Amino acid sequence: MTTKIIHFMVNGTLEKAEFGVDCSAADVKDVFRAAAEAGPHHILKMYSMSGSVLNISAQLEANSEDSYYRLEAVASDQQGVRMPKELDAMEHRLLHLESKVLDDVGEPPEAVCDLMSQVESFKKKLESVKHLSWVGLFKEDGDHQLSKRSPKPSSxxxxxxxxxxxxxxxxxxxxxxxxxxxxxxxxxxxxxxxxxxxxxxxxxxxxxxxxxxxxxxxxxxxxxxxxxxxxxxxxxxxxxxxxxxxxxxxxxxxxxxxxxxxxxxxxxxxxxxxxxxxxxxxxxxxxxxxxxxxxxxxxxxxxxxxxxxxxxxxxxxxxxxxxxxxxxxxxxxxxxxxxxxxxxxxxxxxxxxxxxxxxxxxxxxxxxxxxxxxxxxxxxxxxxxxxxxxxxxxxxxxxxxxxxEPWLDCLLQEFFNQSDTEKLKGLPVAPFMDRDxxxxxxxxxxxxxxxxxxxxxxxxxxxxxxxxxxxxxxxxxxxxxxxLERASKQEQEEEEEKKKEGRTAAAGGGV
The missing domain is CATH 1.10.1300.10 (3'5'-cyclic nucleotide phosphodiesterase, catalytic domain)
Structure with missing residues (x-):
């Protein structure tokens, strides 16, 4: 099986990890989570040598010891840094609902699965946002009071x-x-x-x-x-x-x-x-x-x-x-x-x-x-x-x-980061910034x-x-x-037409 090696610095130590090309994103994150000695509530951040935020996935590019990445666990309940209470409460409610449905029915309905997926998706998006303080992650002071002040300089x-x-x-x-x-x-x-x-x-x-x-x-x-x-x-x-x-x-x-x-x-x-x-x-x-x-x-x-x-x-x-x-x-x-x-x-x-x-x-x-x-x-x-x-x-x-064109990708990424945060905080979202x-x-x-x-x-x-x-x-x-817009619209219309034909055929078969 073809593999690739990722060199990364974590907690002051240069480490390396070997992955198969068909390795899942979850497996990759589990390896880095273990290397960072991170718990399930940590948010992992990976940086390139230039300081750019990298997406932690199977698509991470192989590198050398001289071009190592930097891995950090930047937020954890145990460390006194908390997820926004809205997201935390939503996740707990959904877990409770899922448990109750499993007890009553034996299988969660599609709507519950979809909501769980959306919450998990948003948590993953946080891993690609560098300035976490903008989405409500606060560090506790010594007197355990929440504060928006910046933490002391870190490594x-x-x-x-x-x-x-x-x-x-x-x-x-x-x-x-x-x-x-x-x-x-x-x-x-x-x-x-x-x-x-x-x-x-x-x-x-x-x-x-x-x-x-x-x-x-x-x-x-x-x-x-x-x-x-x-x-x-x-x-x-x-x-x-x-x-x-x-x-x-x-x-x-x-x-x-x-x-x-x-x-x-x-x-x-x-x-x-x-x-x-x-x-x-x-x-x-x-x-x-x-x-x-x-x-x-x-x-x-x-x-x-x-x-x-x-x-x-x-x-x-x-x-x-x-x-x-x-x-x-x-x-x-x-x-x-x-x-x-x-x-x-x-x-x-x-x-x-x-x-x-x-x-x-x-x-x-x-x-x-x-x-x-x-x-x-x-x-x-x-x-x-x-x-x-x-x-x-x-x-x-x-x-x-x-x-x-690369600048457009950068702009949309910034727009989507903002609209994701606005949705989390219940603020108005401009349509031109909404990834959906x-x-x-x-x-x-x-x-x-x-x-x-x-x-x-x-x-x-x-x-x-x-x-x-x-x-x-x-x-x-x-x-x-x-x-491009016309081609995309035509493709959508053709897809809708195929679905419509499929539904008609299915209805005819039922009769």
Missing amino acids: SQLSAHEQQQQVRRKFLNMSSLQVTEEVREHLKTPVFDNWQWEEAEMLVLLQVMFTDLDFLAAFHIQLEVLQNFLFQVFCHYNNIPFHNFRHCFCVTQMMYGLIWLTDLRSKISRIDLLIMLTSALCHDLDHPGYNNSFQINAQTDLALRYNDISPLENHHCAVAFGIMAKPECNILKNLSSDQYKHIRGGMIRCILATDMARHNDILNKFKSIVPVFNFTNKEHQEVLMKILVKVSDISNEARPMAVA KVSKPSSQTGFIRFVLLPLFTEVTKLFPALEKHLLEPVRRALDFYSD
Whole structure:
């Protein structure tokens, strides 16, 4: 029988496990549960070397001792960390019901089996959610009172810190190397493939963007300060499926490309270019993976702090200026008071504009001024800056399909994590986030048709050169997902027809 070997670190010890290729997911989890000395109520978490959460299943890829995974048991009743009481109570009630039905009837009905399956399924989903505190897992303090405060740093957190420092060392070692002209030119285009670059390399490319736009000389930014700033931005993005540092890089890279493709350097001031690029870089800092609707409905600290008004975007701004409050990271420290106020005001406007709740208002304002747009008009410029940051933020479908499609998978994973949590907490669930109601093609056709195309069409009116870079790829993406949606619908209809014919045949046989 063909086997594969998994090397993993658990409780400070490097272990290995051997599995058959036909081994079940339950068997795999049992092995890791035993290795972690975990009880039945623990939730197991498996991480790659880069810190990504892995699905514990028979599909785990074989690795070597040098590329070992990290295994943790992160929640247990015995350890003082509890499952949300709603899920725990539901499971106990179902077990009691199942027992009673077995006593009375001898076999549980299908409905009970289905409910048990759903509860078990949700427990498994928790194993792929990294930030368990967001779904109500709390650690008890010494006085045994439940608290939402973060636990003391664990070995996994220290490990994450060390991983960050490794990225920093790589970044600084590579930062003095000459980036080829070919890469510099490719960096200015929407077809740039982010998936080919690791985190330290992306930091180097961000440094290239700031230097090639001559920001360091123009605003007296010391290279070391820029590097500290970029590294702290990297550290303040969370390891979540979509709104992570790689997304930040993609948005910044698109903003950088738009600056070159539209020749903005000759149309607006360099300080406004700095505002747009830095806003793109900071626009999702410390994003928790749960959107504003969740924050407001769940009455989180962020929603309470910002009175339900763009809580995430306000938080992203606050984190950005918190980073720059440190002298060693303050890329604005050598500017005049007026310049600082101008940049701060501009960044706040641009980052707040990324709240999709404001989308229609901003787009309608832009549409009204496009026919008479004047680059010397301050109000026109401010609206344009917001629009271009918005375009950069939601521009994945303008990229080649091989680059764009993985991002859609990441986004849906984040959406599904949120909707699963909302269902558990009894909060409203948006249909476009519900794993039971949405598919990849259906999630994109409406978004492209009603959000991307109207926005990109207006931008193209002002910058006709962008038609082939924005509009044409997005139209092709709409055709692609529309075809997929039609094919899926046709397949469903054919399946329904077969079932209908089967039922008719069965009824005829009964007669």
